[in-house]
Amino acid sequence: MKAAKRGKVVSYNRWGYIFLIPFVLVYLVFQFIPLVSTVYNSFYENYRSGLTQIGPNFVGLGNYRALLANSDIWIYLRNTLIMWAMGFVPQIIVSLLLGAWFTNPSLRLKGQQFFKTVIYLPNLIMASAFAMLFFTLFSDGGPINSILVQLGILDAPFRFLSNTWGTRSLVAMMNFLMWFGNTTILLMAGMMGIDTSLFEAAEVDGATSTQVFFRITLPLLRPILIYVMITSLIGGLQMFDVPQVLTNGTGEPMRSSMTLIMYLNKHLFNKNYGLGGALSVFLFIITGVLSLIVFRFSSEKK
Amino acid sequence: MKKKLLSALLVTAMAVGTLAGCGGNPSSGSGTASGGAAGQQTQAAGGEQAADEGKVLNIYVWNEEFKSRVTDHYPGYEAVDATTGTIGDVTVKWNITPNDDNAYQNNLDETLLKQADAAADDKIDIFLVEADYALKYVDTEYTMPIKDLGITDADIADQYPYTQDIVTDSNGVLKGLSWQGCPGVLFYNREAAKETFGTDDPDAVQEYVKDWATFNETAAALHEKGYNIMSSVNDSFRVYSNNVTSPWVVDGKINIDDNIMKWVEDSKALVDAGYTTTYELWDADWQKGFFPDGKVFCYFGPAWLVNFSMAADTEGSIGNQGGWGAAKGPQGFFWGGTWICAATGTDNPSLVKDIMLQLTTNPEIMTDIVVKDDDFVNNKPAMEALADGSQTITKTDENGNVTYEGPYYSDILGGQNPLPMYCEGVADLQLSNLSSYDQGCNEEFQDAMKAYFEGKATLDEAKELFYKAVTEKYPELSY
Numbered sequence: 001m002k003a004a005k006r007g008k009v010v011s012y013n014r015w016g017y018i019f020l021i022p023f024v025l026v027y028l029v030f031q032f033i034p035l036v037s038t039v040y041n042s043f044y045e046n047y048r049s050g051l052t053q054i055g056p057n058f059v060g061l062g063n064y065r066a067l068l069a070n071s072d073i074w075i076y077l078r079n080t081l082i083m084w085a086m087g088f089v090p091q092i093i094v095s096l097l098l099g100a101w102f103t104n105p106s107l108r109l110k111g112q113q114f115f116k117t118v119i120y121l122p123n124l125i126m127a128s129a130f131a132m133l134f135f136t137l138f139s140d141g142g143p144i145n146s147i148l149v150q151l152g153i154l155d156a157p158f159r160f161l162s163n164t165w166g167t168r169s170l171v172a173m174m175n176f177l178m179w180f181g182n183t184t185i186l187l188m189a190g191m192m193g194i195d196t197s198l199f200e201a202a203e204v205d206g207a208t209s210t211q212v213f214f215r216i217t218l219p220l221l222r223p224i225l226i227y228v229m230i231t232s233l234i235g236g237l238q239m240f241d242v243p244q245v246l247t248n249g250t251g252e253p254m255r256s257s258m259t260l261i262m263y264l265n266k267h268l269f270n271k272n273y274g275l276g277g278a279l280s281v282f283l284f285i286i287t288g289v290l291s292l293i294v295f296r297f298s299s300e301k302k
Numbered sequence: 303m304k305k306k307l308l309s310a311l312l313v314t315a316m317a318v319g320t321l322a323g324c325g326g327n328p329s330s331g332s333g334t335a336s337g338g339a340a341g342q343q344t345q346a347a348g349g350e351q352a353a354d355e356g357k358v359l360n361i362y363v364w365n366e367e368f369k370s371r372v373t374d375h376y377p378g379y380e381a382v383d384a385t386t387g388t389i390g391d392v393t394v395k396w397n398i399t400p401n402d403d404n405a406y407q408n409n410l411d412e413t414l415l416k417q418a419d420a421a422a423d424d425k426i427d428i429f430l431v432e433a434d435y436a437l438k439y440v441d442t443e444y445t446m447p448i449k450d451l452g453i454t455d456a457d458i459a460d461q462y463p464y465t466q467d468i469v470t471d472s473n474g475v476l477k478g479l480s481w482q483g484c485p486g487v488l489f490y491n492r493e494a495a496k497e498t499f500g501t502d503d504p505d506a507v508q509e510y511v512k513d514w515a516t517f518n519e520t521a522a523a524l525h526e527k528g529y530n531i532m533s534s535v536n537d538s539f540r541v542y543s544n545n546v547t548s549p550w551v552v553d554g555k556i557n558i559d560d561n562i563m564k565w566v567e568d569s570k571a572l573v574d575a576g577y578t579t580t581y582e583l584w585d586a587d588w589q590k591g592f593f594p595d596g597k598v599f600c601y602f603g604p605a606w607l608v609n610f611s612m613a614a615d616t617e618g619s620i621g622n623q624g625g626w627g628a629a630k631g632p633q634g635f636f637w638g639g640t641w642i643c644a645a646t647g648t649d650n651p652s653l654v655k656d657i658m659l660q661l662t663t664n665p666e667i668m669t670d671i672v673v674k675d676d677d678f679v680n681n682k683p684a685m686e687a688l689a690d691g692s693q694t695i696t697k698t699d700e701n702g703n704v705t706y707e708g709p710y711y712s713d714i715l716g717g718q719n720p721l722p723m724y725c726e727g728v729a730d731l732q733l734s735n736l737s738s739y740d741q742g743c744n745e746e747f748q749d750a751m752k753a754y755f756e757g758k759a760t761l762d763e764a765k766e767l768f769y770k771a772v773t774e775k776y777p778e779l780s781y
Contacts, residue, residue, distance in 0.1 A: 049778055050438040050738060051411060072770070140579075141587045162580075162756050248582075249403065250749050253758040254767060266774045269404065275777070 042277030047270045055274070063278035073263070073279070077286065079168075079251075080259040083243070084236030086172030091180045092228070098180075099187035100213055105196075119181035130178065131245035134170055135161070161247065164256040171243045171257060175236075183228055190224030191217060226298045230291050237287050240265070356422050356649030359394045362413070362429035364406040367610060368640060369396055371481065374674060375667045376660055392653060407435065414444045417647050426645040427654055431478065433468050433639050437738035440469050445477040446644040451655040453479075457663050461680045467733045469641050478641040479662040481671065483678045483685075484604040485727025486540070488631030489612075491591075491620055492716055494529045494599045495627065504718060508629040511600070514568060517632050521577040524599050533591040533598045534581040535569035535755060536748050541602050543744060544635035549735040550743040556772055556781040558747075558765070559735075566751055566761070573755040580752045592619050604637045605724065609676035614714050624716040634727045669693070676712050678724045689721035739776055746771040 042063055044056035067073055098119070102112055109115075122130070137144050138160040145157035160166035194217065202212050218225075240261035243251065249265070251258025260283055267276040363369065372394075373381050379394070381387045387394040399406045413426055431439050439445050448458075458466070462483050469478030488511055492502035499510055510520045521531035532538060542565035548557055572578045581588040591598025592613040601607065608614070608628075614621030642662070644654045660667055668679040672688060673695045679685065687693035691709035699705050711717045737743075747768050754764035769781040 047777055048411075049776065051414065051442045051444060054778070136586070139585075139587060140581075141590060159756075162758065164758070252749075252753070253756065254753045254763065266771075269775050270777065272777060 038277045038280050040277075041273040042281050044274050044277075046274045047272035049270065059274070063274045064282075067275065067278050067282065073260070073282065075255070076258050076260050076263045079255075079257060080237055080239055083168050083171045083175070083257065083259070084233070084239060086168060087175035087179070088232055088236065091176045091183055091232075092225075094176075094180050095183040095187050096218075098184045099191050100217060102184070102188055103191040104209070116181075116185065119184060121181070122177045123179065123182050125178075127174075127178065127241040128245045130174055131242045134174055135246050138170060162253055164253055167243075167247060167252065167257045171239075171246060174242050174246075175239070179232070179235075183232070186228055187221065187224060190221045194220045222298065226295065229294055229298065233290055233294060234287055237283065237290070355392075355652060356425075356427075357392055358423040359389070359392050359427045359650050359653055360397060360423075360425065361394065362397045362399070362406075362410050362426055364399060364401045364430070366398070367606070368430055368642075369398075371661060371671065371675070372657070375670055376657060389653065392650065407438075410439075414439075414645065417444065417645060420647075422649040425647050425649055427648040427650045428657065429643055429645055431469070431641050431643055432741075433484075433636075433641075433736070434741035434744065435738065436468050436478065436641055437471075437736065439643060440477045441471045441738065444646055445471075446646045446648065448476045448479060448644075448658075451644055451651055451658070453655060453658060457659060460665075460682050460684070461662065462682060462728050464636075464728065464733050465639065465641075465680050468639070468736065469643070478643040479658050480639055480641045480680050481661045481668065481677075482606065482639055483680050483724070483728050484606065484636045484639040485678065485724045486602055486604045486607075486631075486635045486637045487628045487720060487723050487727065488600050488602055489608050489626045489628055489715075490600040491529070491594075491598065492625050492627045493594065493620075494524065494527070494597075498524055498527045498529065498599075502627055502716075504627050504629050507627060508631075511629060511631055513632050514564075518568060518572065521572055522575070525575070525577050529597050529599045530578045530591070531572065531599050532578045533588050533596070533601060534579050534583065535565075535573060536581070536583050536588075537578075537600075537602050538569070539565060539744070539748055540637050541631065541633050541635040544637075545633050546735050549737040549740075551737050551739045551779060554779060556743070556769060556779055562747070566754070569751070570755055580755045582748070582752075589613070592616075592621065594618075594620055594625070602631060602635070602637075604639075605676060605678040605720070607637070608712075608714055612714075621714040624713050626715050628715050628718055628720040628723055630723055630726070636727070669695075672710065672721075673697070676714060678721070685721060685725055689719070689725050691719075739772075739779070742775040743772055746775070 041056075043058060043060060045054065045059045045062065046056035047054050101107055101109060102116070136142055139145075140157050140159055140161075144160075145154070148154045149157060158166070160170060198216050198220075199212060202216055207215070238261055239259045243257050243259055244262050244265065247257055249262065251262055260279070264276055264279050264283075267279065361368070372379050373387070376389070378389050379387055380389075382393075385396045385398065387396070397409075399409045410426075410429055413420075414429075417425055429439075458479065461479070465480045465483060466476055469480075470476050490502075490507055490511075495502040495507050499507065501507070509516075510523075511517045517531070524531050542561050543559075546559035546561045548559050550557060550559075569578075573580060579587070590596035591601065601612070603611075608621060608626060612621050612626075613619040616622060620626055642658055644651070644658070648654055662668075662680055665681055665684045668681045669684050669688065671677050671679050672685075684693070688695070688710045693710075694708050695706075695710050696704050697706040709719060710721060711719050750764045750768035750771060753759040753767065754761055759767070773779055773781065
């Protein structure tokens with residue numbers, strides 16, 4: 001009797017494990033093994049010179065030493081964070097505003113579905129195609145410059161892509177345009193999850209809409225905001241396609257718009273898995289640390 | 303019971319779903335052994351068009367140029383669609399990967415490294431290389447010696463020696479052939495020349511661009527008339543870089559030649575004065591000078607540039623109106639060129655041999671290429687005969703009626719015969735300073751100096767950036 005009972009429990013557990021197999025398999029093959037092999041590769045000299053393979057030779061921490069020997073990596077980290085912040089700050093402000101308007105029942109906005117679709121649309125365009133479009137629009141002889149010159153706003157074409165802040169702003173603007181719709185939808189979901197009786201109570205007590213927003217919506221939105229912040233930060237650190245295509249991989253001018261992943265891509269020209277691996281591990285640590293800081297910072301005050 | 307059945311069913315479904323991608327590949331492996339054997343047999347059989355050779359000829363290229371040469375000039379080639387054709391009962395497959403972001407070489411590298419294990423019909427038979435990186439491929443065993451195909455020294459005796467120097471490996475073995483020579487000249491806008499100098503005669507214009515000092519003075523005169531002397535400083539880069547006295551890499555160290563630094567100095571002055579720009583070659587902005595409104599005086603380039611890349615087919619372009627002229631320019635140089643290499647392990651050696659022989663040694667076909675495509679071909683007697691007019695050309699309309707018979711001339715160059723200039727250029731070509739790092743160094747140097755020209759960096763910062771970029775590409779180098 002007892003044995004049979006236990007057998008039944010065990011057999012249910014077994015089904016549970018069996019159903020976990022697909023996830024574990026996919027995770028192992030596509031996440032865990034690449035992760036381990038990246039760390040493994042980072043300790044080896046391993047690249048191709050022409051068609052000749054050099055290595056792999058074990059070099060210990062040599063790749064890390066080479067990577068940290070000059071300040072390049074910190075400059076690229078700084079570029080990445082600057083361009084991310086330039087895009088993220090307007091993105092979160094606009095998204096909060098739009099989210100608040102869309103979820104506010106007293107406004108009764110017309111055509112909400114239409115606008116929600118429209119603001120999400122830029123995200124559907126391939127980032128590289130979007131960057132190509134901007135490259136053409138903002139090139140020296142491109143339409144934006146022609147318009148500005150013909151309207152008399154500028155005397156001569158402004159060379160957006162030869163200017164540090166011009167290039168950075170374009171990258172930030174593209175990231176903003178691509179992601180604010182997505183963030184708006186996430187924040188709206190969070191806002192709609194807030195108990196409406198709280199809003200009603202505030203209204204009865206005579207709170208202004210500003211007060212409602214700052215005293216009720218924002219504090220209760222904190223978990224979603226943290227989530228948005230961390231995912232955006234991780235996405236931002238991995239920024240690649242937009243600046244890569246916009247500057248043709250050079251990070252012009254003087255590599256002031258070169259991100260960490262673009263730098264990684266430079267090492268892949270000759271299949272330099274050693275330095276590339278070391279750089280990836282470095283990025284992994286940075287991402288982990290920054291995410292932890294954001295998480296601790298925003299969930300501390302309770 | 304029912305529950306158990308259901309869960310068993312679910313698990314089966316899941317297992318099938320998980321493993322679905324794993325099967326169905328063994329067939330491609332089995333082809334290898336038999337194909338390899340067949341390939342060896344044909345090689346033993348020698349140059350004859352052997353019946354047991356492969357039925358698929360794989361050609362790796364980066365643009366349409368070679369394809370159009372084969373389509374127009376190789377006897378028996380029939381185009382099927384954009385990427386396939388036939389020669390007899392052999393299917394020709396064109397694998398066209400653009401050069402951008404090194405995509406062509408990446409693709410070629412991966413395929414070549416797998417060449418030994420590939421099925422016979424998947425093996426690369428022919429691939430094309432450019433001078434800048436020819437040594438990267440030629441100096442390996444992945445490229446087949448021309449002799450092994452059965453091509454003799456006598457077959458290629460009429461070619462310009464420099465075209466063979468470029469594809470000769472470090473042991474002195476020749477591993478590729480080219481149908482074109484690429485001596486460069488200065489193509490000037492005839493309209494601009496008339497407006498500024500009062501004449502568009504090539505010899506008179508040459509006086510204004512005969513050396514760099516004169517060239518830079520002329521820039522000022524052109525600026526007054528609203529013309530940029532060149533579309534971009536990068537236009538003249540190759541003219542300087544081909545006249546260097548030392549290679550980019552000496553004993554594993556990156557080396558910047560004095561003539562390259564002279565380019566930097568001259569270019570900085572031109573940019574600062576507003577006489578030209580810093581556009582990258584092939585950019586849309588750079589190409590605006592192909593049209594009269596672009597207001598560009600000249601481009602430096604070889605025959606293929608004016609013929610193949612300067613919008614001569616587009617209505618309204620300078621080339622279309624025959625508005626270019628050719629002058630020798632300040633210094634002789636060459637630019638590019640395309641070499642045909644046979645990949646080791648090809649299963650169509652006799653066809654590869656025939657394509658090489660027809661396109662690079664057959665005087666009739668090569669003369670045809672000059673007439674039809676304005677190209678400069680790799681055949682000394684043929685070129686010299688066309689240059690001095692002893693060999694005449696005939697042009698016919700679509701009904702086959704002869705519309706012109708006489709010495710060679712170029713429509714794009716307004717009827718000028720540029721061949722004597724090219725022939726003179728070929729004689730001067732100096733190729734002892736090539737290295738297998740040329741492509742990376744040339745590209746990175748121009749990129750880095752752009753920041754200096756635009757005033758975004760000091761010369762030292764720009765040099766530092768160049769060294770950094772090159773050592774990223776080639777970690778074995780130091781500076």
